[in-house]
Amino acid sequence: MHTVEDPNDENFRDLDNLLSLDPSEEDHVGQGRELALVADELEAIKRAEALAGAQPDRWVNFGVAGDDYADLVRFRRGDS
Numbered sequence: 808m809h810t811v812e813d814p815n816d817e818n819f820r821d822l823d824n825l826l827s828l829d830p831s832e833e834d835h836v837g838q839g840r841e842l843a844l845v846a847d848e849l850e851a852i853k854r855a856e857a858l859a860g861a862q863p864d865r866w867v868n869f870g871v872a873g874d875d876y877a878d879l880v881r882f883r884r885g886d887s
Contacts, residue, residue, distance in 0.1 A: 808859050809839040817880040820873030 811825035843854040855861040867875050
């Protein structure tokens with residue numbers, strides 16, 4: 808789980824390097840906090856929903872998360 812600052816910048820797509828809002832993570836940018844360790848994907852999704860309030864219809868593939876973030880920034884600006 809990552810609790811990070813939202814730079815609101817469509818050009819910032821390297822989500823691993825967003826600044827943490829948790830001062831204890833300051834030296835560990837991109838690592839986040841482990842909520843659970845499970846054997847399969849479906850159990851991981853269930854745990855994320857239960858432990859962190861993750862929304863089942865809001866999951867994205869890591870490979871496109873930066874592009875999705877840029878789309879969100881443009882949408883919030885009204886550029887979509």
